[in-house]
Amino acid sequence: MVKKILVAGAGGFIGGHLVARLRERGDCEIRAVDIKPFDQWHQYFDDVESLCLDLRERPCCEKVVVGVDEIYNLAADMGGIGFIEGNKFACMVNVLINTNLLLTANEVGVERFFFSSSACVYRGDLQNSDQTNFALKESDAYPADPEDGYGWEKLFSERMCRHAMEDCGLITRVARFHNSYGSHGTWSGGREKAPAAICRKVAFASISGNHSIEIWGDGTQKRSFMYIDDNIEGMLRIMYSDISEPINLGSAEMVTINEMVSIAEDIAGIKLSRRYRADAPIGVAGRSSDNSMILERLNWEPSTSLYDGLAKTYEWIYDQVLGSVAKNSRIETAYGVSRLYAK
Numbered sequence: 001m002v003k004k005i006l007v008a009g010a011g012g013f014i015g016g017h018l019v020a021r022l023r024e025r026g027d028c029e030i031r032a033v034d035i036k037p038f039d040q041w042h043q044y045f046d047d048v049e050s051l052c053l054d055l056r057e058r059p060c061c062e063k064v065v066v067g068v069d070e071i072y073n074l075a076a077d078m079g080g081i082g083f084i085e086g087n088k089f090a091c092m093v094n095v096l097i098n099t100n101l102l103l104t105a106n107e108v109g110v111e112r113f114f115f116s117s118s119a120c121v122y123r124g125d126l127q128n129s130d131q132t133n134f135a136l137k138e139s140d141a142y143p144a145d146p147e148d149g150y151g152w153e154k155l156f157s158e159r160m161c162r163h164a165m166e167d168c169g170l171i172t173r174v175a176r177f178h179n180s181y182g183s184h185g186t187w188s189g190g191r192e193k194a195p196a197a198i199c200r201k202v203a204f205a206s207i208s209g210n211h212s213i214e215i216w217g218d219g220t221q222k223r224s225f226m227y228i229d230d231n232i233e234g235m236l237r238i239m240y241s242d243i244s245e246p247i248n249l250g251s252a253e254m255v256t257i258n259e260m261v262s263i264a265e266d267i268a269g270i271k272l273s274r275r276y277r278a279d280a281p282i283g284v285a286g287r288s289s290d291n292s293m294i295l296e297r298l299n300w301e302p303s304t305s306l307y308d309g310l311a312k313t314y315e316w317i318y319d320q321v322l323g324s325v326a327k328n329s330r331i332e333t334a335y336g337v338s339r340l341y342a343k
């Protein structure tokens with residue numbers, strides 16, 4: 001019997017890559033769902049059942065879970081720090097998606113349910129400038145002090161997944177993603193994360209000949225960034241594992257933003273003058289993934305180097321920027337998007 005897999009958030013960056021990988025594997029039927037119209041999906045496949053529905057609405061969830069064996073919930077209104085800092089209510093409304101999917105999955109007897117949590121669930125005090133070791137292990141989520149808005153929703157939904165498993169028998173798997181990047185993702189408009197934003201700025205400098213770059217904060221902020229292929233591989237391994245508690249899925253290679261800019265300059269073959277924007281969103285001072293648990297449980301961890309992953313990402317974003325410049329279309333460079341619920 002061929003398995004039917006629902007990918008919620010299939011029009012998004014990670015969802016699109018998951019559909020592509022499952023489609024390439026060719027051993028399951030895929031139902032791809034996203035709230036965005038198809039022409040805004042990062043990756044759309046004509047031979048994949050695709051639906052444009054709002055999974056915050058329970059009837060939409062009831063419709064998409066019919067006949068499904070496994071669910072990957074990658075659906076959320078989200079973005080980089082420039083988005084989540086300014087749209088905390090919108091990020092918390094994401095709880096409706098996971099709640100409705102869990103409820104309806106239980107009703108129809110779905111076998112396995114994957115929830116994409118985030119490194120934003122970790123305690124803020126372990127990520128501030130007083131720290132030196134920013135590698136976060138799974139137990140560092142408690143006592144709870146997650147990112148305001150987005151982090152709280154992710155932590156709450158993690159616990160809802162656990163109780164759905166304990167009380168209802170639905171097998172749930174939860175991974176805390178640490179800042180994924182790669183091609184076919186958001187690279188402008190305000191929701192983009194740092195790797196895509198830096199690639200866009202370096203590409204724009206290279207194309208325009210204006211060899212300068214604006215960096216948010218002072219560039220000493222530290223992060224680890226996970227290449228999308230590792231994200232997909234890790235998600236599949238965790239889904240079919242016996243790991244019933246939330247687990248890190250991220251790279252252990254921590255860099256400063258300044259170091260990432262230097263990598264992008266090396267890839268592009270240019271040197272840029274750097275302007276620092278103190279009033280821009282910076283999030284935590286530092287964060288990285290402690291991979292002890294995933295190594296112990298899966299004998300595997302994300303391993304694509306930032307240099308190699310950024311080289312592939314830069315090549316794709318360069319082409320997007322070139323296309324936009326050719327069409328003379330405006331490239332959103334400022335941070336901050338309009339607040340979704342502002343009156």
Ligand code: GKE
Nearest residue numbers: 079080081118119120178179193194197216221281282283
């Ligand atoms: N987005 C962006 N754009 N960030 C920049 C830029 C820029 O042009 N220049 C420097 N940065 C710095 C930010 O100030 C921040 O300190 C760091 O890069 C990373 O920003 P980010 O990638 O937007 O988001 P964060 O890692 O702070 O937070 C994200 O973490 C993810 C999980 O690891 C969240 O926004 C969620 O996307 C997610 O939870």
